[in-house]
Amino acid sequence: MTIPAETDVLIVGGGPAGALLGALLARRGIDVVVVEKQHHLDRDFRGETLAAPSVVTLHKLGFGPALAEHGYLETTAVSMRMEGREVLTVDYGRFAGRTLPIDIPQPALIGIFNEAARRPNHHYLFGTGCTGLLEEDGAIKGAVFKQQGGERFTIRARLVVGADGRFSKVRKEAGLSAHIQPMERDFVSFKLPRPAGWGNAAELVVDRDRHLVVLPTFPDFLRVGHNLPKRGFGELRKRGIEAFRDGIAAIDPRLRRPVDEHLLSWDDTGFLEIFTAEVDQWTRDGLVLIGDASHTCTPILGQGVNLAIQDVVTITPVIAAALARGARGGTVPAHVFDGFVATRKAHKSKVTGFQRMQEAALAQHTPLGVALRRLRFSTLNKLPLKYVMFEKVISVPHPVDPVDEQNAKALVAS
Ligand SMILES: Cc1cc2nc3c(=O)[nH]c(=O)nc-3n(C[C@H](O)[C@H](O)[C@H](O)COP(=O)(O)OP(=O)(O)OC[C@H]3O[C@@H](n4cnc5c(N)ncnc54)[C@H](O)[C@@H]3O)c2cc1C
Known part of the structure; x- marks a missing residue:
């Protein structure tokens, strides 16, 4: 051109x-x-x-x-x-x-x-x-x-x-x-296949100062965002992906199976500074x-x-x-x-x-x-x-x- x-x-x-x-x-x-x-x-x-x-x-x-x-x-x-x-x-x-x-x-x-x-x-x-x-x-x-x-x-x-x-x-x-x-938190996000029967509402799932944003995403995914303490991504990674999966499932037990099956490494996640x-x-x-x-x-x-x-x-x-x-x-x-x-x-x-x-x-x-x-x-x-x-x-x-x-x-x- x-x-x-x-x-x-x-x-x-x-x-x-x-x-x-x-x-x-x-x-x-x-x-x-x-x-x-x-x-x-x-x-x-x-x-x-x-x-x-x-x-x-x-x-x-x-x-x-x-x-x-x-x-x-x-x-x-x-x-x-x-x-x-x-x-x-x-x-x-x-x-x-x-x-x-x-x-x-x-x-x-x-x-x-x-x-x-x-x-x-x-x-x-x-x-x-x-x-x-x-x-x-x-x-x-x-x-x-x-x-x-x-x-x-x-x-x-x-x-x-x-x-x-x-x-x-x-x-x-x-x-x-x-x-x-800067906000008090940063964000790590990932996508999962949407489990059968999941509705079309955006959800905020909060447990004290931890929360997940769970968004039904085109065509058949769930996009999940998890808050982190400011600049906490390095610390989170040190604890390992398994601990991260456990943390997600503790906030929203419906995600236990999808994260175990599909959130396999940090390459499946993205980081957003807020x-x-x-x-x-x-x-x-x-x-x-x-x-x-x-x-x-x-x-x-x-x-x-x-x-x-x-x-x-x-x-x-x-x-x-x-x-x-x-x-x-x-x-x-x-x-x-x-x-x-x-x-x-x-x-x-x-x-x-x-x-x-x-x-x-x-x-x-x-x-x-x-x-x-x-x-x-x-x-x-x-x-x-x-x-x-x-x-x-x-x-x-x-x-x-x-x-x-x-x-x-x-x-x-x-
Ligand atoms: C992880 C994440 C999730 C988000 N979720 C949502 C959401 O669900 N809904 C929503 O409304 N908003 C969301 N946002 C915010 C949304 O993405 C932005 O507000 C929106 O994209 C802003 O549009 P923009 O065109 O102004 O900027 P951008 O989308 O940032 O586009 C700027 C473009 O400029 C280009 N660029 C940068 N520097 C240069 C350069 N020097 N020379 C040439 N090109 C350059 C970039 O490559 C980019 O393509 C999210 C943002 C992030 C990071």
Whole structure:
């Protein structure tokens, strides 16, 4: 593939945020280059849960048929068990709109976005890492890249979008600092075949300060996450895989057989460091951050991809308008994104506030703290308020711009 020397919008990072933005801009006829450092889509395991607002958004954007063709699993509810007792169930079917979250592998989702973007004004470059930014007179004018075994090269652009995830190189190179707040736990996760008769609810199984997140996963797996003390993975490994299996089964005895049969070595597990990142400034002249690069959250309620998708639908018309207004070849100024940043920070802080509350509850370990936690959740379970609380955080999609909805009709018809 020929690499363009310049473009309108240069997106660094081809995850859910970058790939979707590339597709929507290309559909509007804007020249766009998406640059992804990995060589293929089979990336390390990432979030597979797509929250209900994102499902609504993706249907509005015309991706419904492609999602259906690939297949996915609908999550019907989230439930919480504590010290062996069911304390809370939130039935997703009771939210307004009744759309359910779905589970679909991230490579498939990104592939669907890229497929919809195929046209001459769209390039998605694999195996291309951003190593720096081009800066002139205080504005960002493009970025520097390197491919394996190749020379460094530059791509100039009217706007660079940093969509390069939680450890964003673009953010760092642009001098935009992130306040990283480590959570009290890290996470180790693994997949198991889903035992026959297992339901479609996401489950949080808690035993004092240890817990499992058990997620039915497409097509026929269970994805299990287990909390660890901060930087506790080395210690856990020292104790051996057998002790790890015993620990899992002690929290949730239903998993005894599947872990004995399928969790055979540490190669079957993945490690996730849990932190949140708050970034005060998301823009510079010629540059904006989206997705995890501007706001990393914790895995609670699977909101990372949702935030990224809502960022994209919000920013797409803003970018299109700024490019149309500005002089040909002119840099997009930072101030055009003021409204976008304010809206997205408000959503992100709602999600993070809720996640922090949950994190604090999960860290309880004293007998009194554990008993009060159980009482609090089982009381909440009896109140319709639980739906109001959860809906505020997880169930509100951002409106899709009419132009993107119109473009979606062409996609569905094709
Ligand atoms: C183990 C795990 C489980 C998760 N579970 C869920 C879940 O169930 N639901 C959910 O909603 N969220 C989940 N998340 C969070 C979710 O994966 C992220 O919030 C989401 O992927 C953010 O999308 P993004 O496009 O902003 O960033 P990313 O998905 O991180 O994509 C960034 C892309 O940029 C590329 N990149 C990085 N640096 C460079 C560079 N220098 N040059 C070029 N390319 C670069 C990366 O290779 C990557 O492909 C999980 C995260 C992890 C790690």
